[in-house]
Amino acid sequence: MFFSIVIPTYNRRPILEKCLTALEQQPLPENTAVDGYEVVVVDDGSTDGTVAWLQQTEAFPHVRLVEQDHQGPAAARNLGIATAKGDTIIFIDSDLVVTPDFLRAHSETLQQEAKHLGSDRLFTYGRVINTCNFEEPTAEPFKVTDFSAAYFATGNVAIARHWLEKAGAFDTRFQLYGWEDLELGVRLKQLGLKLVKCPEAVGYHWHPPFALDQIPSLIDKEIQRGRMGVLFYQKHPTWDVRMMIQMTWLHRVLWGLLSLGGRLNERSLAPLLQWLINQGKPQLALEVARVFLNWYNVQGVYAAYREMGRSPLT
Known part of the structure; x- marks a missing residue:
């Protein structure tokens, strides 16, 4: 070997x-x-x-x-x-x-x-x-x-x-x-x-400690991940893949509720995230940020799916 x-x-x-x-x-x-x-x-x-x-x-x-x-x-x-x-x-x-x-x-x-x-x-x-x-x-x-x-x-x-x-x-x-x-x-x-x-x-x-100036890049990655997720689903149109890429009604409801329909976002949560970072808890701040990062990902999946000329999945 x-x-x-x-x-x-x-x-x-x-x-x-x-x-x-x-x-x-x-x-x-x-x-x-x-x-x-x-x-x-x-x-x-x-x-x-x-x-x-x-x-x-x-x-x-x-x-x-x-x-x-x-x-x-x-x-x-x-x-x-x-x-x-x-x-x-x-x-x-x-x-x-x-x-x-x-x-x-x-x-x-x-x-x-x-x-x-x-x-x-x-x-x-x-x-x-x-x-x-x-x-x-x-x-x-x-x-x-x-x-x-x-x-x-x-x-x-x-x-x-x-x-x-x-x-x-x-x-x-x-x-x-x-x-x-x-x-x-x-x-x-x-x-x-x-x-x-x-x-x-x-x-x-x-990875570098989480900081607020990383958020635009992280959001862009989630949107990219959504687009590539749709390509993944094109190749393997199965329920398992839909679950992996968060292209289900369950994920829309989950992250919609957790983010209050997108109201808990990078702007509204910025003070809390910065406070956690100042307390020496950047990893916890990143986990909190995943509330809106996952919401961006789900939105990116459905936006990419619509661009393919198909009606959104429910």
Whole structure:
């Protein structure tokens, strides 16, 4: 087994350095079935000096740099798969900092479960812990809000390369924010792949502490996610997908009630959010902001659906 860790990146140089440093610190036991690993960094048209920095540094001997014009993470991951040398692909994001047992945990779980099933028709899904602690990202404890029920998400997943090729890899039409990995997950599920949780393979997903000046960008992401959600539903018009993308009457009622029909928004909640931030609770402030962020997402889904010339779903 040879791992290719595929990492798309776009203007994330400071946290990317921590990400790559952690991946260089992966001791593999002598009795492991892992022959080695490489780290394939796919730069998606960064403008922050990422490429020049990687070309000049000698700190990351496992890293191979691949470049493309800015096309989004789906195209970047496909390019990473195409250029990877490994028979097993691990996807992580460039703002993820892993622990020293990361590769060992994925490899042991893959082997044990394949032996149990008598097949490699599976993938392992590691734990992702969100943190805004840049200096010591791995100091963050696991929280209830870190739980994920996703079937296939590229924040921390390992899978045999041939299953990605058989499924058709990522759909590059997903150029805006969201859903390209879960859409691939639907196709993998159709192939009968089993999700195997691997909580020992821990990655700490860093993001800057929430601040009010981030709200316009977060709203734009929710609207983009809504548009990509409709593309997801076009490809897989099922109830499960409608639930995932929040395109149901239940979500319209839920977020409509919680946001008081949009009256609890970025303007009306700004004083409360700033107070929570001043109290040293930026994560709680972000959770409160999700009331109107989810409302924007639901509105974005239905707006995109109407643009396709169809009547809104109820």
